Every structure is written in structure tokens, then in C-alpha cells.
Amino acid sequence: xxxxxxxxxxxxxxxxxxxxxxxxxxxxxxxxxxxxxxxxxxxxxxxxxxxxxxxxxxxxxxxxxxxxxxxxxxxxxxxxxxxxxxxxxxxxxxxxxxxxxxxxxxxxxxxxxxxxxxxxxxxxxxxxxxxxxxxxxxxxxxxxxxxxxxxxxxxxxxxxxxxxxxxxxxxxxxxxxxxxxxxxxxxxxxxxxxxxxxxxxxxxxxxxxxxxxxxxxxxxxxxxxxxxxxxxxxxxxxxxxxxxxxxxxxxxxxxxxxxxxxxxxxxxxxxxxxxxxxxxxxxxxxxxxxxxxxxxxxxxxxxxxxxxxxxxxxxxxxxxxxxxxxxxxxxxxxxxxxxxxxxxxxxxxxxxxxxxxxxxxxxxxxxxxxxxxxxxxxxxxxxxxxxxxxxxxxxxxxxxxxxxxxxxxxxxxxxxxxxxxxxxxxxxxxxxxxxxxxxxxxxxxxxxxxxxxxxxxxxxxxxxxxxxxxxxxxxxxxxxxxxxxxxxxxxxxxxx
Ligand SMILES: Cc1ncc(COP(=O)(O)O)c(C=O)c1O
Numbered sequence: 001x002x003x004x005x006x007x008x009x010x011x012x013x014x015x016x017x018x019x020x021x022x023x024x025x026x027x028x029x030x031x032x033x034x035x036x037x038x039x040x041x042x043x044x045x046x047x048x049x050x051x052x053x054x055x056x057x058x059x060x061x062x063x064x065x066x067x068x069x070x071x072x073x074x075x076x077x078x079x080x081x082x083x084x085x086x087x088x089x090x091x092x093x094x095x096x097x098x099x100x101x102x103x104x105x106x107x108x109x110x111x112x113x114x115x116x117x118x119x120x121x122x123x124x125x126x127x128x129x130x131x132x133x134x135x136x137x138x139x140x141x142x143x144x145x146x147x148x149x150x151x152x153x154x155x156x157x158x159x160x161x162x163x164x165x166x167x168x169x170x171x172x173x174x175x176x177x178x179x180x181x182x183x184x185x186x187x188x189x190x191x192x193x194x195x196x197x198x199x200x201x202x203x204x205x206x207x208x209x210x211x212x213x214x215x216x217x218x219x220x221x222x223x224x225x226x227x228x229x230x231x232x233x234x235x236x237x238x239x240x241x242x243x244x245x246x247x248x249x250x251x252x253x254x255x256x257x258x259x260x261x262x263x264x265x266x267x268x269x270x271x272x273x274x275x276x277x278x279x280x281x282x283x284x285x286x287x288x289x290x291x292x293x294x295x296x297x298x299x300x301x302x303x304x305x306x307x308x309x310x311x312x313x314x315x316x317x318x319x320x321x322x323x324x325x326x327x328x329x330x331x332x333x334x335x336x337x338x339x340x341x342x343x344x345x346x347x348x349x350x351x352x353x354x355x356x357x358x359x360x361x362x363x364x365x366x367x368x369x370x371x372x373x374x375x376x377x378x379x380x381x382x383x384x385x386x387x388x389x390x391x392x393x394x395x396x397x398x399x400x401x402x403x404x405x406x407x408x409x410x411x412x413x414x415x416x417x418x419x420x421x422x423x424x425x426x427x428x429x430x431x432x433x434x435x436x437x438x439x440x441x442x443x444x445x446x447x448x449x450x451x452x453x454x455x456x457x458x459x460x461x462x463x464x465x466x467x468x469x470x471x472x473x474x475x476x477x478x479x480x481x482x483x484x485x486x487x488x489x490x491x492x493x494x495x496x
């Protein structure tokens with residue numbers, strides 16, 4: 001559903017019934033002569049004993065059902081998707097075409113190395129590209145997503161400290177209060193205690209609070225840079241030095257690497273490792289639980305502990321799976337090499353952009369965010385008033401006092417034809433609205449989005465209560481989000 005960007009509310013589209021509700025016994029999609037007798041061709045022992053309870057529909061019913069759903073849906077292909085922290089940028093379709101090439105899509109991970117040389121070469125070259133862009137030395141492509149890579153990094157840290165004989169004493173991981181929620185969760189899942197360190201008035205880690213929290217029992221620090229406020233950690237070297245001084249390691253959450261490509265290499269800043277959300281930074285359609293990949297890139301001293309196997313390039317130019325360089329590996333964290341199709345897309349994206357294109361990507365993402373922040377800061381409070389990186393955080397605290405909270409503003413954005421921004425994250429900003437425009441939106445769209453938020457600010461001033469009704473134009477109005485989160489109903493059950 002594409003709504004006009006004028007703010008004119010149109011009627012809500014009708015809801016689409018489920019396939020199960022549309023189904024009638026005896027309807028079928030196939031019209032193949034003789035197909036009724038196909039079962040007879042299957043040996044009796046392989047035949048299904050009971051029929052599958054699938055909905056019975058005609059082919060056009062199924063096609064129309066999915067067409068209607070796609071028309072109701074909002075996606076990056078229909079409009080701007082400024083969901084902060086999620087990098088919902090447009091993904092070039094050519095990457096999907098490359099991933100669908102039979103040589104990639106139809107191979108099996110159990111094939112002999114000699115028969116999948118192209119795939120192994122692609123993965124090896126991808127590792128080299130990631131090494132180059134991060135300034136690290138070695139990579140594992142196995143982790144399935146960002147949070148999984150965080151957990152893998154914690155396993156690697158644990159193995160590193162154990163190899164030096166102080167695995168038993170190092171129990172605490174330091175996490176700034178501006179971190180993504182997955183950071184403390186990953187540390188806790190690995191059995192570590194989490195110490196939270198607050199941010200200072202400029203949105204950096206409070207260096208004094210960090211130093212006070214450090215000690216010989218510290219495993220390391222989990223640092224997001226740019227952090228979840230969209231701000232570059234200004235004293236990142238001093239932060240890393242302080243952690244290293246007590247024998248700790250610095251983990252970089254590189255989910256926001258899309259702001260740094262070709263501009264800064266985390267390996268040059270003192271970080272010991274960093275993960276990349278390739279599904280965000282390097283373009284794979286994501287969201288809604290789709291596949292991701294979170295390669296973990298590390299400095300030389302952590303290489304021996306990486307998940308195995310990796311890929312080596314032999315002197316004759318061939319490739320093979322190998323664990324030779326990982327004698328103290330933490331083991332496998334995912335089957336085979338992880339989300340292969342996502343890694344192919346990342347490779348295609350990086351190779352088509354080239355070094356220059358990647359720099360431009362980050363520069364444009366930063367420019368777009370600063371442009372929007374500049375247009376909006378007069379009407380919404382900018383949580384930390386300094387130049388931002390690829391995203392920024394507004395506070396709707398003043399609007400809340402007038403009667404419309406961040407949630408109301410987000411819902412009003414739907415009636416303006418836009419996907420809402422992230423709200424109530426990061427937690428340290430009251431009534432947070434986190435906006436990430438990405439580099440793929442033209443100026444006209446950025447202006448239309450800014451105009452929409454300014455119109456909403458006017459509405460808050462004149463009639464804040466009217467926002468409580470929003471959205472008026474979505475197929476579903478206000479959802480009971482608390483019940484949806486606490487008691488999710490994820491499967492359809494037959495009423496009979
Ligand atoms: C800063 C940050 N860290 C970690 C993650 C977790 O990544 P994933 O959703 O791939 O597990 C995200 C996800 O958006 C993020 O923004």
C-alpha cells in the first residue's frame with residue numbers, strides 16, 4: 001500500500017482472509033491430465049498414509065492472496081523505512097540474481113571441495129574484503145546474525161583468557177548503557193556477569209566510570225561505534241587503552257559499520273575484534289526474521305580460537321576447508337559456512353561498489369542523517385546536539401507533555417505514508433525516536449519525511465489528542481502491543 005506523502009488520509013484497505021479461511025474442500029490448483037493417478041507411480045512404502053491437511057484452493061486464489069498481501073505490506077521497495085538501528089536500505093536486485101545463479105544456489109555443502117571451488121573462492125575473497133574494510137586479520141563467516149556473532153566473540157574471549165590461565169578469574173564484561181540489548185544478553189548467555197557503564201553528556205562512554213569499573217576480573221568491553229545514539233565514540237583509543245591496561249579485550253559491535261566504510265578501520269582504533277551485520281551494511285533484504293549473517297573479524301592473537309573450519313588458499317591457487325590455523329577453536333557455531341546466500345549477496349554488493357563506492361555509501365548515509373536532523377531539530381529535541389553519523393535520536397518528551405507520546409507520533413507517520421522510526425530505543429533517551437534514513441533515499445524523499453514529521457509536530461501543538469486515533473489508514477489500527485509481545489499467537493489453529 002503506497003499512501004500519498006501529502007498527509008491526506010485515505011480509507012484503510014480491507015484485511016485479507018487467511019488461505020485456510022478461503023479454502024473449500026475439493027478445490028485444486030493443479031490441472032494436469034492423469035495427475036489423479038500419480039500416487040500409483042510411487043512405491044507403496046513411500047506413499048503418505050494420511051493426507052496432509054493443506055488448504056484446498058485454486059491457483060488464482062493463491063496468486064491473488066499473495067498479491068493482496070503484498071499490496072497491504074509496507075517494504076523498502078514501496079517507500080522509505082527510517083527504522084533507526086535497523087539499516088533498512090534499498091538492496092540492489094542484482095545481488096539477488098547473483099545469489100540465485102545455479103552455481104551458487106544449487107550446490108550442496110557436503111560436496112567435495114574440488115567441486116565447489118568457485119563458492120570457496122567467493123567466501124575466501126569475501127573474508128579478504130572484510131579484513132581490508134575492518135583492519136582486522138582473520139574472519140569467521142559462520143555466525144548467522146549480529147547477536148550470534150556477539151555470542152561467538154564472547155566464546156572466543158573466554159577461550160583466549162583460558163589459554164593464558166586466567167579464565168577462572170575473568171568473569172565480568174563491561175557494556176555501556178547505550179549498547180544494543182543483544183550485547184548484555186550475549187555476555188550473560190556466555191556465563192559472564194555484566195557491568196553497565198553510563199554515557200556522559202556528549203553521548204560517549206563516561207571514561208571515569210569505565211576506569212572505575214575496570215579490574216583484573218574483566219573479560220572485556222563490548223563497544224558499539226558509532227553507538228546506538230548514532231554518535232562516534234570520541235575517545236575510542238583511550239577507551240581501548242584502558243581496557244587493555246587491565247588485560248581485557250575490546251569487542252566491537254559493528255552493526256553500524258555502514259557509517260564507517262572506507263572512512264575508519266576499527267582495527268586501527270585499538271579494537272580486538274568486530275562483527276559485521278552483513279544483512280544491514282552489505283545489503284541483504286532483512287527484517288521479519290529473514291536470514292542474516294554476522295561474520296566476526298579478529299586480530300591475529302584471537303585467530304587460533306575462531307570457529308572452525310575456515311578456508312585456506314593453497315600455493316597452487318585452489319581452496320579447501322581447513323582448521324589448521326585454529327588449533328584452539330571454540331568449535332562450530334553454525335552448520336557449514338553459515339548463511340551462504342547472504343554471504344554471496346554481501347560479496348556481490350562489495351565488489352560492485354568497489355572501494356570508492358563504499359566510501360560514498362557511508363558518506364551519503366551520514367549526510368542524509370545530518371540533513372534530516374538539521375531540518376527537525378527546531379521542532380523536536382535532538383537528544384545529543386552534535387553532528388551524528390548514520391542515524392540520530394530525537395526526544396518527543398516535549399510533545400508528550402502536550403499530550404502525544406513518541407508512540408503516537410510513530411503511528412501518525414503511518415498515516416503520512418511512511419514506516420515509523422524506531423521508538424523508545426535507546427533506553428537512555430526519554431520518548432526516543434531513532435531515525436536512520438540510509439544512503440539510498442533521494443533528497444526529495446528526505447524532505448517529504450521531514451515535512452511529515454513537521455506537520456505532525458503542528459498537529460501535536462493544535463490537537464494532540466487526534467494522534468491517539470492514528471493510524472487511520474492501516475489495515476489494522478492500534479494494536480495491543482503488550483499482549484502481542486507477551487502472548488504471541490504464531491500459528492493458525494483449525495476451529496474444528
Ligand atoms: C547495534 C546493534 N548490535 C547488534 C544487533 C543485533 O543484530 P542481529 O539482529 O543481526 O542479531 C543490532 C541489530 O539491529 C544492532 O543494531
